[in-house]
Amino acid sequence: MANDFKRETKSGLSNNSGSPTSLYTCASSKSSIIIGFTLTNKTTNDVTVHAYIDTAISGDEDAFLCHNLAVPASSTVELTMGKVVLTHDGSNGDVVKAYASAASAIDVVLSILEDVNS
Numbered sequence: 001m002a003n004d005f006k007r008e009t010k011s012g013l014s015n016n017s018g019s020p021t022s023l024y025t026c027a028s029s030k031s032s033i034i035i036g037f038t039l040t041n042k043t044t045n046d047v048t049v050h051a052y053i054d055t056a057i058s059g060d061e062d063a064f065l066c067h068n069l070a071v072p073a074s075s076t077v078e079l080t081m082g083k084v085v086l087t088h089d090g091s092n093g094d095v096v097k098a099y100a101s102a103a104s105a106i107d108v109v110l111s112i113l114e115d116v117n118s
Helices: none
Strands: 004-011 021-025 031-041 047-055 063-071 076-078 084-087 094-100 106-114
Touching (some): 004 021, 021 106, 031 063, 063 076, 084 094, 094 106
Antiparallel strands (some): 004 106, 021 094, 031 084, 031 106, 047 094
């Protein structure tokens, strides 16, 4: 099985914590690795961002990748300081989601190494 590099882009995150923007869904029965995660603030005001892994895998809990991360006006922040593994157990899987303090202010670029199962 071959590893695949994948890029996911989203323009304008939701500002609703109850309806966050889905950024990436781990493929069925696969594992993936986030190798890059950039957040760009397109506005002239500071914006806070919340990004997390929403999981339905038994025994796992949702976990924030960042919480109240300040992204300065007209700038870009690199979120990942290391690799983050995402997984799907054949029935349920991980979904990376995010929302911001201002609607449509933040663009996201995710770099993923997909299908890394051994």
